[in-house]
Every structure is written in C-alpha cells, then in structure tokens.
C-alpha cells in the first residue's frame with residue numbers, strides 16, 4: 622500500500638529504493654519514540670504538482686527537532702526542493718509525504734548527537750471529504766503539556782493517538798475527541814477540532830494541542846471570507862448538539878462531524894459556515910480562487 626519495488630525514498634542525501642533502505646535496531650527513535658516527523662500533502666493543480674504549505678511543514682519539523690534537542694541542519698528550502706524531486710521520481714502528484722528525523726544508534730536517555738532525515742511519499746486521493754464522522758469523547762486524555770512538548774510533532778506522542786483512536790473504533794465510532802487534563806476539549810488523535818454555533822466557529826487555544834497548519838489555514842480562510850471565529854477553552858457539553866463541527870488536519874483536510882457522543886449536530890451540513898470553509902479549503906489546496914464563496918454568506922443563514 623505504501624511502497625512497492627519501484628518506490629524511491631530519500632535517506633541522508635541519497636535517493637534509494639524503498640525495498641533496499643535499511644536502518645539499525647539500536648536507536649532511541651525505535652525504542653523510545655524519540656523522533657520527529659511531519660505529515661504533508663501535495664496536490665495536482667492547474668499549476669502542476671504543488672506541495673501545500675510546504676515551508677510551514679518543514680519549519681515545524683525543524684522546530685520539533687530543536688525542541689527535542691535533536692541536531693538537524695537541513696533548511697526548509699532544501700527539504701522542499703528534495704521533496705519535489707522525490708515526487709517527480711516516484712511519478713506522484715496527489716500524494717502524502719512523510720518526512721521523519723531519526724536518531725543515530727544510542728540506547729541511553731541522553732540527547733541525540735546525530736540524526737538522519739528520511740522522506741517517504743505515497744499516492745493519496747482523499748476519501749475523507751464526503752464523510753460525516755461520528756465521534757466519541759475519549760477516556761484517554763491528550764499528553765500533559767507539563768510532561769511533553771505537545772506543540773512538537775514527536776513520534777512517541779502518537780502512542781496516545783493510537784490508544785484513543787482504537788478505543789473509539791472498538792466502541793463503534795469513527796474517531797476520538799480527546800480532552801486535556803482539566804476536562805476541556807483538546808483535539809482528535811490526528812486532527813484539530815472546531816465547532817460552529819450561531820454563525821461563529823470555536824476551537825481550543827494552543828496549550829494542550831498540536832496547533833495545526835490546517836487550523837491556521839482555517840483562520841486564514843475565515844479572515845478572507847469574513848467568518849467569525851474564536852479560540853477558547855470549552856467542555857464537550859458545549860460542543861454536543863451545536864450547529865456543526867469539523868476536524869481539520871493535513872490528512873483529514875476538513876471533515877464534517879455528524880455527532881458527538883451520539884448527539885447529532887443540528888444543522889444540515891450543507892447550510893453551515895463550516896461547509897463553506899470546507900469548500901474554500903478544497904479550492905485553496907488546488908490553487909483556485911475561493912473568494913467568490915463570500916457573497917453566498919448572506920444566503921447561508
């Protein structure tokens with residue numbers, strides 16, 4: 622699914638066949654989750670294949686490495702360039718791109734002294750946009766910001782995501798909504814969350830979340846379309862039965878929520894401002910103008 626005999630990946634200055642690439646088994650990244658990564662997408666647009674928010678993602682990768690004290694010397698510009706080459710070599714256009722920074726052999730609990738950059742990419746056509754997810758409040762909290770650098774995209778954090786996502790699926794839901802240690806809504810296992818009430822969007826502030834690049838893009842879209850939004854702490858009670866809600870992330874894009882804890886969102890999705898944001902996002906990733914959506918705002922309510 623992710624690679625075959627023809628797939629090429631980037632590994633420390635070289636493009637190598639995915640089936641021949643090797644790593645050692647004596648490292649902190651594998652044993653302790655001490656690695657940082659990104660999730661990026663490229664799209665086929667009228668201007669050719671374009672990596673969406675490429676610089677923002679690679680800047681965050683560098684920031685994550687820095688917060689983890691992992692030495693890492695690539696510039697974002699270099700990584701963007703390498704990624705375009707990699708896409709071309711693999712004949713990819715609509716793709717998911719996974720850069721990963723792993724540490725050199727060292728089994729101690731001290732910081733890394735040397736790292737390797739791996740970039741993998743595989744074909745991805747989105748299956749999420751048409752979905753309406755049924756989500757459930759998780760029994761797992763997000764990692765405590767007093768114990769982890771939650772604003773960094775660190776491999777080890779995702780054990781929490783696996784526990785929460787699997788629990789939700791085992792209970793018959795599509796995804797989990799995780800709270801922070803004080804019971805406020807934080808985010809999903811791999812996406813940020815918004816809800817809509819009385820023509821206003823709400824999302825948790827930075828603090829206990831990975832403040833996503835898609836979340837920032839939603840703010841950008843709202844600013845351009847004149848949609849009101851607010852970052853604030855809220856409990857699941859406030860979100861249940863609101864007008865609409867969505868998850869947002871690079872992989873998920875903007876995905877509509879049908880219900881939280883089996884309580885449905887009230888509006889018909891198509892009539893919500895959230896649906897307008899979703900439509901604008903689809904246009905934006907394809908490098909198409911979306912400002913024409915603005916005048917429809919008056920009709921939306």
Ligand code: PMP
Pocket residue numbers: 660808809810811812813830831832833834835836869870871872
């Ligand atoms: N929160 C978590 C826990 C995530 O894994 C992701 C996906 N990277 C996001 C939020 C959304 O981030 P982005 O929009 O930058 O993909």
